[in-house]
Amino acid sequence: MSTYQNTLAHAQALDAVDPLRSFRNEFHFPQHADRDVLYFTGNSLGLQPKAAADALKQELDDWARFGVEGHFHAKHPWYSYHEELTPSLARLVGALPEEVVAMNQLTSNLHFLMVSFYRPSGKRTKILTEQRPFPSDTYAFASQIAFHGGDPAMDLVEVQPRDGEHTLRTEDIIAKINELSEELALVCFGGVNFYTGQAFDMAAITQAAHAVGATAGFDLAHAAGNLHLKLHDWNVDFACWCSYKYLNSGPGSVAGAFVHQRHLGPKPAQGLPRNEGTLSEKAASPAGSLSGDPTEVYLGNGLPLFAGWWGHDKNERFKMERTFKPMPTAEAWQVSNAPVFSMAVHRVALEQFDRAGISQLRAKSEQLTAYLAFIIAEVAQHSGTRLEVITPNDPMQRGCQLSILAHGHGKALFNRITERGVVADWREPNVIRVAPVPMYNSFEDVYRFGVILTECLSASH
Numbered sequence: 212m213s214t215y216q217n218t219l220a221h222a223q224a225l226d227a228v229d230p231l232r233s234f235r236n237e238f239h240f241p242q243h244a245d246r247d248v249l250y251f252t253g254n255s256l257g258l259q260p261k262a263a264a265d266a267l268k269q270e271l272d273d274w275a276r277f278g279v280e281g282h283f284h285a286k287h288p289w290y291s292y293h294e295e296l297t298p299s300l301a302r303l304v305g306a307l308p309e310e311v312v313a314m315n316q317l318t319s320n321l322h323f324l325m326v327s328f329y330r331p332s333g334k335r336t337k338i339l340t341e342q343r344p345f346p347s348d349t350y351a352f353a354s355q356i357a358f359h360g361g362d363p364a365m366d367l368v369e370v371q372p373r374d375g376e377h378t379l380r381t382e383d384i385i386a387k388i389n390e391l392s393e394e395l396a397l398v399c400f401g402g403v404n405f406y407t408g409q410a411f412d413m414a415a416i417t418q419a420a421h422a423v424g425a426t427a428g429f430d431l432a433h434a435a436g437n438l439h440l441k442l443h444d445w446n447v448d449f450a451c452w453c454s455y456k457y458l459n460s461g462p463g464s465v466a467g468a469f470v471h472q473r474h475l476g477p478k479p480a481q482g483l484p485r486n487e488g489t490l491s492e493k494a495a496s497p498a499g500s501l502s503g504d505p506t507e508v509y510l511g512n513g514l515p516l517f518a519g520w521w522g523h524d525k526n527e528r529f530k531m532e533r534t535f536k537p538m539p540t541a542e543a544w545q546v547s548n549a550p551v552f553s554m555a556v557h558r559v560a561l562e563q564f565d566r567a568g569i570s571q572l573r574a575k576s577e578q579l580t581a582y583l584a585f586i587i588a589e590v591a592q593h594s595g596t597r598l599e600v601i602t603p604n605d606p607m608q609r610g611c612q613l614s615i616l617a618h619g620h621g622k623a624l625f626n627r628i629t630e631r632g633v634v635a636d637w638r639e640p641n642v643i644r645v646a647p648v649p650m651y652n653s654f655e656d657v658y659r660f661g662v663i664l665t666e667c668l669s670a671s672h
């Protein structure tokens with residue numbers, strides 16, 4: 212039935228016709244026994260683009276040469292550095308340029324966006340998320356609830372899989388949204404769950420959330436650079452992501468944020484009729500027309516936000532005025548000046564995404580991950596081992612990552628493949644995550660992974 216073969220020749224033939232194969236040469240691969248490791252952890256930390264060093268050097272040189280004048284005279288002026296990233300980011304997540312901004316770090320962005328989009332009032336207090344979200348997200352949700360005087364044990368709700376299943380059904384997510392209905396303030400899911408690798412139907416979840424009067428946001432840490440996203444068309448209220456996973460921009464590099472167009476601009480948002488709460492009167496005043504009293508809750512674009520000078524109208528930023536006048540774009544949420552060194556790496560990494568194109572990456576990714584699923588099934592069959600892939604088999608419900616439950620092998624198996632030069636990862640309690648990324652992994656990598664897995668399984672018998 213499958214057209215795939217578990218042979219080196221077949222894997223190499225697939226690589227030979229891969230239009231993206233040359234991108235592999237643009238990355239540094241860690242070495243193991245004098246050859247490139249089999250790197251399958253682009254979902255945790257993407258590899259370093261070779262162009263990163265020069266991009267960083269440029270900023271160091273400009274700093275040495277210009278000092279403070281680099282804000283305007285650097286090759287890539289620091290004052291507007293983040294603006295250079297905007298068009299690429301917009302293409303990457305399916306947004307209008309005014310809807311995206313590179314800023315801060317991921318969990319920080321989640322908090323800043325929840326300030327605007329999680330506004331519990333009356334009995335509408337709950338946040339709905341997926342089972343087992345990334346721990347940082349759980350901490351952010353729970354602390355936001357507590358910050359508003361709520362009880363995380365009551366107000367943070369996770370959709371659970373059915374008995375005997377590992378992943379969620381969209382119909383169950385929607386049923387839960389409808390069940391919570393007017394108690395629901397915010398639905399915030401990962402675009403792809405970090406543990407199971409399940410990709411969620413963001414359009415359907417957003418629509419269901421809006422239908423009950425809740426807002427919908429997504430943490431795209433495992434989706435940005437992995438899935439073909441259409442945040443604007445899906446009507447998502449907000450989203451955030453990091454740049455060091457699939458976006459190859461280096462450890463702790465600058466993150467990204469999306470705010471839908473309908474929440475931008477000087478008018479109060481139309482899309483948020485509910486839970487304006489005590490802020491409704493303030494929300495009615497056009498942004499920028501507030502008094503100069505800094506004890507006021509600052510309003511950006513009709514929504515409350517935590518403001519900083521980099522969110523202020525860029526034409527008047529250096530007038531250093533007392534009253535906050537927000538940018539009419541997602542940049543209103545930007546609080547601090549741009550972290551240029553991490554943005555330098557992000558810029559060259561995004562430029563690679565522009566050249567490769569997310570549609571083309573996604574097309575390769577579907578094939579590469581299908582090949583990995585085939586190889587895992589082959590290994591399981593020939594070694595007589597149960598290797599259960601808990602990631603959905605439907606390509607629409609996954610990105611490139613497959614999560615393997617290795618019954619009876621687990622950690623020992625993981626350690627053995629690691630010793631052989633496979634870089635995958637282990638996630639408690641018992642999953643091995645393997646993510647062949649289309650930007651730099653090859654079909655041959657996947658084939659070789661199968662060979663090592665087979666050897667390690669037979670060694671354990």
Ligand SMILES: *Cc1c(COP(=O)(O)O)cnc(C)c1O
Nearest residue numbers: 316317318345347405430432453
């Ligand atoms: C990786 C990841 C994080 C990490 O957050 P940082 O703020 O970048 O340290 C948070 N949430 C999710 C879903 C992640 O996958």
